[in-house]
Amino acid sequence: MSSKRSALTFLLPILLVAFIIQSCGDNSTNFREIEYTPPEPYDINNAVSDSTTEDGLTIYVIEEGYGKSGVVSRDQLRVRYTGRTEDGEVFESTYRNGNSTPGILRNLTPNPMTSPQGRRINPLVDGFRRGLLGMVEGEKRKLIIPPELGYGTVDEEPAEGSLENKTLYFDVELVEILN
Structure with missing residues (x-):
């Protein structure tokens, strides 16, 4: 019994030191921080056409597509996009960490949906969703999405990093209609 106790007395401090050294690392984790790497914003001066809805959604067609039918609310899409605030800060993009893999959008309706796997799929921001409809x-x-069609408005000063009270600018490329 005494040899088991002396082995434990010897191993316990070693294990404790190893644990402390491991926990004092460089604070890195296996989680890779997202770095947005989008191309330059689309230039509206070269737009093919533009329109503005009564509630303020502005759509510039930068480049015409080659598809035959336009997007409807039941479609699922593969798109490349970048969302920016008025000052040019990127808050969302499919251009991440040097990759430009298109994202898949599954709910173009104004209401939440349930996937075949039972997961809730929330609708997109209203202005973004409506701006996709009709694309080929x-x-x-x-x-260009006003706050009322984006993340809404608040009476008080929004929290730092909040997208409330902000006009949103999205550059969108429709890669493929999936269904």
């Missing part, structure tokens, strides 16, 4: 494959658009 290969088309590029710039969407």
Whole structure:
């Protein structure tokens, strides 16, 4: 019994030191921080056409597509996009860490949906969702979304990093209609 106790007395401090050294690392984790790497914003001066809805959604067609039918609310899409604030700060993009893999959008309706796996799929921001409708494959658009069609408005000063009270600018390329 005494040899077991002396082995434990010897191993316990070693294990404790190893644990402390491991926990004092460089604070890195296996989680890779997202770095947005989008191309330059679309230039609206070269737009093919533009329109503004009564409630303030502005759509610039930057490049016409080659598809035959336009997006409807039941479609699922593969898109490349970048969302920026008025000062040019990127808050969301499919251009991440040097990759430009298109994202898949599954709910273009104004209501939440349930996936076949039972997961809730929330609708997109209303202005973004509406700005996608009618697009054809290969088309590029710039969407300018007022706060009321984005993340809404608040009476008090929004929290830092909040997108409330902000006009949103989205550059969108429709890669493919999936269904």
